[in-house]
Structure formats: structure tokens, C-alpha cells
Amino acid sequence: MQPVMTIDELHRFLDTDFPQIHTDGRVFTVTEVQAGVVSMRFDPNERHLRPGGTVSGPALFTLADVTAYAAVLAHIGPVALAVTTNLNINFLRLPKPTATTCTCRILKLGKRLAVIEASIFQEDEDELIAHATATYSIPPREI
Amino acid sequence: MQPVMTIDELHRFLDTDFPQIHTDGRVFTVTEVQAGVVSMRFDPNERHLRPGGTVSGPALFTLADVTAYAAVLAHIGPVALAVTTNLNINFLRLPKPTATTCTCRILKLGKRLAVIEASIFQEDEDELIAHATATYSIPPREI
Amino acid sequence: MQPVMTIDELHRFLDTDFPQIHTDGRVFTVTEVQAGVVSMRFDPNERHLRPGGTVSGPALFTLADVTAYAAVLAHIGPVALAVTTNLNINFLRLPKPTATTCTCRILKLGKRLAVIEASIFQEDEDELIAHATATYSIPPREI
Amino acid sequence: MQPVMTIDELHRFLDTDFPQIHTDGRVFTVTEVQAGVVSMRFDPNERHLRPGGTVSGPALFTLADVTAYAAVLAHIGPVALAVTTNLNINFLRLPKPTATTCTCRILKLGKRLAVIEASIFQEDEDELIAHATATYSIPPREI
Numbered sequence: 001m002q003p004v005m006t007i008d009e010l011h012r013f014l015d016t017d018f019p020q021i022h023t024d025g026r027v028f029t030v031t032e033v034q035a036g037v038v039s040m041r042f043d044p045n046e047r048h049l050r051p052g053g054t055v056s057g058p059a060l061f062t063l064a065d066v067t068a069y070a071a072v073l074a075h076i077g078p079v080a081l082a083v084t085t086n087l088n089i090n091f092l093r094l095p096k097p098t099a100t101t102c103t104c105r106i107l108k109l110g111k112r113l114a115v116i117e118a119s120i121f122q123e124d125e126d127e128l129i130a131h132a133t134a135t136y137s138i139p140p141r142e143i
Numbered sequence: 144m145q146p147v148m149t150i151d152e153l154h155r156f157l158d159t160d161f162p163q164i165h166t167d168g169r170v171f172t173v174t175e176v177q178a179g180v181v182s183m184r185f186d187p188n189e190r191h192l193r194p195g196g197t198v199s200g201p202a203l204f205t206l207a208d209v210t211a212y213a214a215v216l217a218h219i220g221p222v223a224l225a226v227t228t229n230l231n232i233n234f235l236r237l238p239k240p241t242a243t244t245c246t247c248r249i250l251k252l253g254k255r256l257a258v259i260e261a262s263i264f265q266e267d268e269d270e271l272i273a274h275a276t277a278t279y280s281i282p283p284r285e286i
Numbered sequence: 287m288q289p290v291m292t293i294d295e296l297h298r299f300l301d302t303d304f305p306q307i308h309t310d311g312r313v314f315t316v317t318e319v320q321a322g323v324v325s326m327r328f329d330p331n332e333r334h335l336r337p338g339g340t341v342s343g344p345a346l347f348t349l350a351d352v353t354a355y356a357a358v359l360a361h362i363g364p365v366a367l368a369v370t371t372n373l374n375i376n377f378l379r380l381p382k383p384t385a386t387t388c389t390c391r392i393l394k395l396g397k398r399l400a401v402i403e404a405s406i407f408q409e410d411e412d413e414l415i416a417h418a419t420a421t422y423s424i425p426p427r428e429i
Numbered sequence: 430m431q432p433v434m435t436i437d438e439l440h441r442f443l444d445t446d447f448p449q450i451h452t453d454g455r456v457f458t459v460t461e462v463q464a465g466v467v468s469m470r471f472d473p474n475e476r477h478l479r480p481g482g483t484v485s486g487p488a489l490f491t492l493a494d495v496t497a498y499a500a501v502l503a504h505i506g507p508v509a510l511a512v513t514t515n516l517n518i519n520f521l522r523l524p525k526p527t528a529t530t531c532t533c534r535i536l537k538l539g540k541r542l543a544v545i546e547a548s549i550f551q552e553d554e555d556e557l558i559a560h561a562t563a564t565y566s567i568p569p570r571e572i
Contacts, residue, residue, distance in 0.1 A: 020199070023190060047166060056163070057227050058205040065200055084200050085399060086372055086421060088231040088517045090544050090562060092537040107560050108521040112398055113371060113423065115519050117546075117560065131536050131546065133519060133562065135372060135421070137399065228542060229515055229564060231374045233401050233419060235394040250417050251378040255541055256514060256566065258376050260403075260417065274393050274403065276376060276419065278515060278564070280542065306485070309476060333452060342449070343494055343513050348487040370486050374517040 001036045001109060003074045010038075010070055013078040021066055024048070028066055031101070038071035039103040055095040055129075060120055063102045064089060064132040068116040071104040072136050082114065082136040089132040099123055112138055144179045144252060146217045153181075153213055156221040164209055167191070171209055174244070181214035182246040198238040203263055206245045207232060207275040211259040214247040215279050225257065225279040232275040242266055255281055287322045287395060289360045296324075296356055299364040307352055310334070314352055317387070324357035325389040341381040341415075346406055349388045350375060350418040354402040357390040358422050368400065368422040375418040385409055398424055430465045430538060432503045439467075439499055442507040450495055453477070457495055460530070467500035468532040484524040489549055492531045493518060493561040497545040500533040501565050511543065511565040518561040528552055541567055 005013070007030045014021060014028075021028055024047045032039035040063065042048075048059035065084055072082045100122050108115040113135055120130040148156070150173045157164060157171075164171055167190045175182035183206065191202035208227055215225045243265050251258040256278055263273040291299070293316045300307060300314075307314055310333045318325035326349065328334075334345035351370055358368045386408050394401040399421055406416040434442070436459045443450060443457075450457055453476045461468035469492065477488035494513055501511045529551050537544040542564055549559040 020193060050163060057208055057230075058201055061204045061230075062201040084234055086231070086233050087200075087204075088229070088374060088562065090229050090536065090564070091227055092544060107519065107557055115521060115560070128536055131544070131562065133517065133560065135519070231419065231517060233393065233421070235401060250376065250414055258378060258417070271393055274401070274419065276374065276417065278376070306479060336449060343516075344487055344491040347490045347516075351486055370520055372517070372519050373486075373490075374515070376515050377513055 001075060001106060003033050003035065004077050005033070005074045007033050009078070010074055013073065014070070017078070028063070030070060032103070033074050036075070036106045037103065038067060038074050039101055040067040040070060042100045042102065044097060044100065049097050053097045055097060055100060057091060060091070060095070060130045061087070061089055063100065063120060064118040064130070065134065067102040067104045068118055068134045069136070071106055071116055072114045072138070075106060075109055076138065082138050084134060085137045086135040087132060089130060091130050093127060093129045095129045096122060100129070107133075114138055144218060144249060146176050146178065147220050148176065148217045150174075150176050152221070153217055156216065157213070160221070171206070173213060175246070176217050179218070179249045180246065181210060181217050182244060183210040183213060185243045185245065187240060187243065192240050196240045198240060198243060200234060203234070203238070203273045204230070204232055206243065206263060207261040207273070208277065210245040210247045211261055211277045212279070214249055214259055215252075215257045215281070218249060218252055219281065225281050227277060228280045229278040230275060232273060234273050236270060236272045238272040239265060243272070257281055287361060287392060289319050289321065290363050291319070291360045293317075293319050295364070296360055299359065300356070303364070314349070316356060318389070319360050322361070322392045323389065324353060324360050325387055326353040326356060328386045328388065330383060330386065335383050339383045341383060341386060343377060346377070346381070346416045347373070347375055349386065349406060350404040350416070351420065353388040353390045354404055354420045355422070357392055357402055358395075358400045358424070361392060361395055362424065368424050370420060371423045372421040373418060375416060377416050379413060379415045381415045382408060386415070400424055430504060430535060432462050432464065433506050434462070434503045436460075436462050438507070439503055442502065443499070446507070457492070459499060461532070462503050465504070465535045466532065467496060467503050468530060469496040469499060471529045471531065473526060473529065478526050482526045484526060484529060486520060489520070489524070489529075489559045490516070490518055492529065492549060493547040493559070494563065496531040496533045497547055497563045498565070500535055500545055501543045501567070504535060504538055505567065511567050513563060514566045515564040516561060518559060520559050522556060522558045524558040525551060529558070536562075543567055
């Protein structure tokens, strides 16, 4: 399972075709593309925080979903239109209001479904703050 | 299982203790509080839409999470601090860019965990656009 | 969404094509087929019980999976070969060692995916003992 | 996070307190106990197979649940009574009728909840055949 897009190509595609992920500023940055793996860094701003200085659940959900979507795209190319059909997220620890990374691993890349595992952590911590698995429906592709 | 808060009390509590749900405008309104059931209406604005005129996945996740949280609060009272520990969401159909309702049903309200089912639909439609189950950890309560 | 198989037709199909569900005796019985809904009764025997006299988690998982599978079959006909791709189950209360019913409701019956909600309860009880959602991949059908 | 039980201690505890996992023969064997990780091997027999020679979904669910339970026990000790509250499983590929391994990683071991990730694979294969996350409720412990 080899990626067919680079970090730069993913950024260009997301900027053009999915600009709404930048509605709150450029908070999502692809940091890693490898065989079966894509990582993104999320720099939360005021909109993503909660009283007490934690990152909101919807912000972590969005991070998992955007990174998993980028992982699918990186391996099937920019044409296809994948749609999230299921996302299961476990919130494990209260995050600090700081840079957060999501590393997605492709568990399955089938003709019709892709299943992705997402691990969310913060820079100087050993332990995950959240963990998700997501399924994407992949439209029929020309060959 | 009887609610201990009214719609007005829920609105006052959310306004005071959880004002960030109104960051994008007053898009969430509690519309129903009954034994074991709470519903909310969500009026999406430009921020919640996607090209093609659909409501974003993170917006539906937020709707499910906020409504389920309100359902827990409505039945344990405004003091407790419940935390989402798990949320599993199935996206079933592409929503239209219009008013969306989430009806939450409490499946279990234990001492330590509450489990909620969320059905998300749009006004003139029979079929669900999304369905979720969520678990909340309930802190120890004084008796 | 109308069923295309009766209770008797479902029983005959399961007996012929899926006899392994009877490995532990005839413990699964279809009790209801309606538009979008199929129910099964499960009569647990010694194999399905746990010390303390409760029904095992794997037995409840099997009940949810078999009933959801029957619900898909009942609405697409006996030819198709549906495969479980995801099952999320919440265990809500300890079951008693007695007859248990699973009612499945079809949330979506698409060309490629079916999503089912399963509610598991016991006869004289108001409250659910378990709740699941499951996704089935449906193979391409001739039309 | 260090284990407090060895492989032998886990086997003795499971034999004594959870003998029902051996109802179909001694098909489950703990093969690894490390910091935060426990693995089990599952040797399916006729009962666990399906026509076409694949391992059944309920058998894989049981493997994930038993291994995750052993992982919790190995790290909190044999006294505690943990209960599965949620299990989400993705079935990724059809398994062959052969030895199957489940490796569980503890994502969180809190006072009240443990969250476990389970990867299920077969010996000579790179790719997972199933992946699960499970939550266990941990009863109050004396300190």
C-alpha cells in the first residue's frame, strides 16, 4: 500500500477542494505521508477551546475525520470522493490547549470501503488523548 | 426516569455554563424534554455547510453530543459535570442545508455511566440522516 | 421499505444456508417481520450462561448479529450474501438467564451498505439489557 | 503501566474463575504479557468455523473480548471484576480457518474505565482480519 500523493499535493488539494477546513484559520497541517500512514498537526485557537483550557470534543472529532480523509485520499488519489459512513471515538484524557497530532493508519483499503485507525496525542505526552476508528465509502473507480 | 430540569432551565444552564455552543450563533434550541427523552433543533448557517449544500459531519457530531449532554443534564440536574467518553456515529444520508432535529433517548442512566441513543432527522423526511450512541461518565454525586 | 420474506421463509433459509446458528440447539426463533423491522427470540441454554446466572456477552453479540442479518435478508431476499463489516454494542444491564428478545430496525438499506439498530431486552422488563448498531456490506445485485 | 500478573497466573485465574472460555476446548492461550500489552492465540475448531472455511464473527468477537479482559486483569490484578460496557469491532478481511492472534494494547487504565485496542491477525499475514476497541468498567478498588 503506497501513497500516490505527497504532503504538498495533499495541501493543494485540500486548499482547493475542501477550503472549509480552514474556516477557523489554517489550523490543520499534514506532517507525514508514508505507506499506509498519514499524520496531521492541529493548532487549536480560541474557537476550539473549552473553559478550563481543554480542546473541545468536536474539534478532536474534526481532527480525526480530516486526517483519516487525507489518509484515504493520499492512497487513492485526489479524484475520488470518499464519504465518512461511521466514526467511533473514545475520549481518553482531557487535552491541554496546545498542538495536537493525529496519526492515521489504514487498516483496510478495499474497493468499496476503507477503514482507518486514528491516534490523537500531544507533543510531550506518552499517552493518547483520544482514539478513533472510521469507515469511508469509496465510490466506484475507473481503472 | 423523570427529568429534573425544564426546557427553560436547560437553556439558562447552557447559556451560563456552556456558552461556547453559541459561538456560531444561537443554532441549538432545546425543543423537547420528557421522561428519558430530550430533543434539540439545529439551524445550520454558512459555517456548518459544505459545498453542494450539505451539513458537515462535524456539525452533526456536535448536534448529537450537545443534545445527548443536555439529555443527561435534564435527568441528573445542572450540578453534575458529565464527560463524553465514547461516541459512535453512523452517517446515513446526505443532509439538506436546512433545520435538523436530534432526538436523544436515554438507554441507561447509571451511577457512573449514562448511555444515550441519538436519532438525527430533517423536518419533512421519514428517514434518519444520522444515528449515534454516546456514553457519558458521571462524576460521583452527593446523596 | 417492505419485507420480501415471511417468518417461515426466513426460518427455512436459515436452516438450509446458515445451520451453524443451531449448533447449540434451536435457540434462535424469528418472531416478527414487518416493514423495516425483524425480531428474534433467544432461549439461552447452559452454554450461554455465566456464573451468577447471567447471559454471556458473546451470546448477546451473536443474537444482535443474527437478528440484524435476518433483517437485511428479509428486505433484500435470500439470494444476497451480506457480510457484517462493523458492530458496535453497548452492554447496559446484567441479563437474567431467561428468554431474550432482539428487535432490529433498519436505519438504512442502501445499494452497498445496510445499517441496523438492535435493541435487546427481556420479557418482563422495561429497560434494555444491550443495544447495538451494525453495518452490513451488500454485494452488487442483479436487477 | 506495568503488569502485575504473569502468563501462568493469568492462565490459572482464567481456569478457575472463568472456565466457560474453555467450553469448546482449550482454544484460548495467553502468549504475551508486557507493559500495557497482552496477546492471546486462538485455535479455532469446527464450532468456530463457517461454511467456506472462515472463522465466525462471534468467535472473533469472543477472542477480542477475552483478550481485552485478560489485558485489564493482567494490569489490575485478579481480584477485580471488570465488566465489558462497550465493544466496537470492524471486520476487515475473511479469516482463514487457522490459528488467530489477538494483541491488545491498553489505551487508558483509569480508576473507573479501561479502554483497550485489539488487533486480530493470522500468522503468515501482514494485514489485520479484524480490529476492535473495548471499554471495561472497573469496580471501586480498595487502596
